[in-house]
Amino acid sequence: MKSIYYDIYKDLRDKIIAGSYPYQSYIPSELSLIEEYECTHNTVRKALQVLTLHGFVQPIRGKGVKVIWQQGRRTRFVLGDIETMHEAAAKNGLVVETSVRCFEHIVADQKISELTGFDVGAELVRVERVRRLDGANLIFDKSCFLASCVPGLTPEIAADSIFTYLEGELGMEITTSNRTITMEYATAEDREVLDLLDFDMLAVLDNRTFNSEGVHFESTMSRHRPDYFTFMTTAVRGY
Amino acid sequence: MKSIYYDIYKDLRDKIIAGSYPYQSYIPSELSLIEEYECTHNTVRKALQVLTLHGFVQPIRGKGVKVIWQQGRRTRFVLGDIETMHEAAAKNGLVVETSVRCFEHIVADQKISELTGFDVGAELVRVERVRRLDGANLIFDKSCFLASCVPGLTPEIAADSIFTYLEGELGMEITTSNRTITMEYATAEDREVLDLLDFDMLAVLDNRTFNSEGVHFESTMSRHRPDYFTFMTTAVRGY
DNA sequence: GCCGATTTGTCCGTATGTATC
DNA sequence: CGATACATACGGACAAATCGG
Numbered sequence: 001m002k003s004i005y006y007d008i009y010k011d012l013r014d015k016i017i018a019g020s021y022p023y024q025s026y027i028p029s030e031l032s033l034i035e036e037y038e039c040t041h042n043t044v045r046k047a048l049q050v051l052t053l054h055g056f057v058q059p060i061r062g063k064g065v066k067v068i069w070q071q072g073r074r075t076r077f078v079l080g081d082i083e084t085m086h087e088a089a090a091k092n093g094l095v096v097e098t099s100v101r102c103f104e105h106i107v108a109d110q111k112i113s114e115l116t117g118f119d120v121g122a123e124l125v126r127v128e129r130v131r132r133l134d135g136a137n138l139i140f141d142k143s144c145f146l147a148s149c150v151p152g153l154t155p156e157i158a159a160d161s162i163f164t165y166l167e168g169e170l171g172m173e174i175t176t177s178n179r180t181i182t183m184e185y186a187t188a189e190d191r192e193v194l195d196l197l198d199f200d201m202l203a204v205l206d207n208r209t210f211n212s213e214g215v216h217f218e219s220t221m222s223r224h225r226p227d228y229f230t231f232m233t234t235a236v237r238g239y
Numbered sequence: 240m241k242s243i244y245y246d247i248y249k250d251l252r253d254k255i256i257a258g259s260y261p262y263q264s265y266i267p268s269e270l271s272l273i274e275e276y277e278c279t280h281n282t283v284r285k286a287l288q289v290l291t292l293h294g295f296v297q298p299i300r301g302k303g304v305k306v307i308w309q310q311g312r313r314t315r316f317v318l319g320d321i322e323t324m325h326e327a328a329a330k331n332g333l334v335v336e337t338s339v340r341c342f343e344h345i346v347a348d349q350k351i352s353e354l355t356g357f358d359v360g361a362e363l364v365r366v367e368r369v370r371r372l373d374g375a376n377l378i379f380d381k382s383c384f385l386a387s388c389v390p391g392l393t394p395e396i397a398a399d400s401i402f403t404y405l406e407g408e409l410g411m412e413i414t415t416s417n418r419t420i421t422m423e424y425a426t427a428e429d430r431e432v433l434d435l436l437d438f439d440m441l442a443v444l445d446n447r448t449f450n451s452e453g454v455h456f457e458s459t460m461s462r463h464r465p466d467y468f469t470f471m472t473t474a475v476r477g478y
Numbered sequence: 479g480c481c482g483a484t485t486t487g488t489c490c491g492t493a494t495g496t497a498t499c
Numbered sequence: 500c501g502a503t504a505c506a507t508a509c510g511g512a513c514a515a516a517t518c519g520g
């Protein structure tokens with residue numbers, strides 16, 4: 001993201017997080033920002049728009065742009081924006097160890113198609129990974145990738161970070177991600193793979209990712225032990 | 240929302256939902272849309288931006304704007320955008336019956352403050368409601384409103400729709416909503432109030448709403464029976 | 479491989495409307 | 500009423516990516 005508006009966005013965001021602009025205070029007016037960043041109205045507005053969408057501020061017509069973000073209560077493991085498991089873990093002060101349980105090439109049948117949204121007959125790479133955090137197996141990821149989009153993917157890469165590989169080596173851009181959160185009973189397999197203690201249900205995050213070509217190339221079902229699952233999101237009216 | 244770009248957004252969105260622009264097809268180019276809607280580049284782009292943020296399309300530079308939305312798998316009860324319980328239920332083909340379990344004025348103490356994010360000492364209206372869908376008590380809402388923002392609120396209104404009242408009668412605009420989803424064990428109170436069958440955990444949706452003044456005026460903890468809980472959201476990189 | 483047409487992405491400058499103070 | 504501040508829209512320019520000849 002190398003653009004003026006995005007730099008402004010990042011700068012303002014970091015200032016809010018650092019506390020330079022506290023909760024319920026107003027950030028400088030558009031006019032001030034125009035002078036400060038030496039750009040135009042529209043460019044500042046674009047930055048403010050992104051800031052708004054991420055739940056940091058709320059513009060109030062005739063008054064100013066108010067900070068509505070506050071330091072979150074720390075929970076055990078928070079998910080939210082588009083980020084890799086490693087990034088999410090780092091944010092939460094944890095380290096992930098990933099073990100690859102399964103790595104195979106398959107062709108989507110009716111059942112797989114319903115689960116993942118890929119067409120029947122699509123050539124896929126199926127990967128199952130177990131994520132270990134805080135000394136316990138907490139997350140069980142069952143992923144399918146469109147084979148044509150992930151050439152050269154190996155179990156070794158899967159154990160590290162598939163998305164770093166895709167964005168780095170293959171130059172793919174991840175853009176849109178549709179997510180669905182539900183709760184499901186743990187299966188025998190879940191109990192075998194995860195350290196479930198006495199939990200009998202899991203938080204299930206179904207994630208369908210599109211690349212910059214608009215191609216749905218990944219579906220992942222992440223099964224989380226409930227005590228470590230927190231999902232945060234911001235909804236803004238009119239956007 | 241009475242603006243040109245929003246009208247264009249709605250028109251395009253409805254066409255996608257109706258199937259006029261199918262999954263993976265391209266919608267007309269910006270130039271075509273400019274002619275069709277008789278407006279400028281920037282206005283069309285703003286509409287496309289909103290369409291993108293809602294997960295309907297994905298623009299691909301040099302090619303066009305591709306539809307990536309497809310008819311969702313029907314689950315029992317889906318939540319997502321900012322909408323009232325009645326609207327959500329209607330979308331899912333259900334009818335809600337609400338019973339008000341508690342309605343009182345309180346002052347926030349330390350514990351309430353931590354739970355809701357309101358300052359200690361804030362004057363609040365506390366409301367507990369049970370939502371009945373499909374013939375069972377499925378959702379238990381514990382809400383706190385900033386008293387100064389909800390004058391004239393009564394148990395009767397709470398049984399109908401508080402948000403319809405706020406937006407209709409009081410002319411308040413709801414804009415930003417921060418949401419956190421977690422899983423919790425059911426308490427004795429949950430078991431008393433809800434028809435929990437043999438579920439021992441709940442999906443908990445914590446919702447903090449800001450009005451158009453940037454004031455945090457509502458916190459609601461919604462406790463859902465897991466088999467009826469589905470939450471959908473779209474994340475877009477760079478926005 | 480190159481060029482030109484098409485299409486999306488970013489940015490500029492200006493004008494007007496609406497709400498607040 | 501005027502000054503300030505955000506909201507919408509216009510019109511123009513150029514960059515970047517894609518595609519076909």
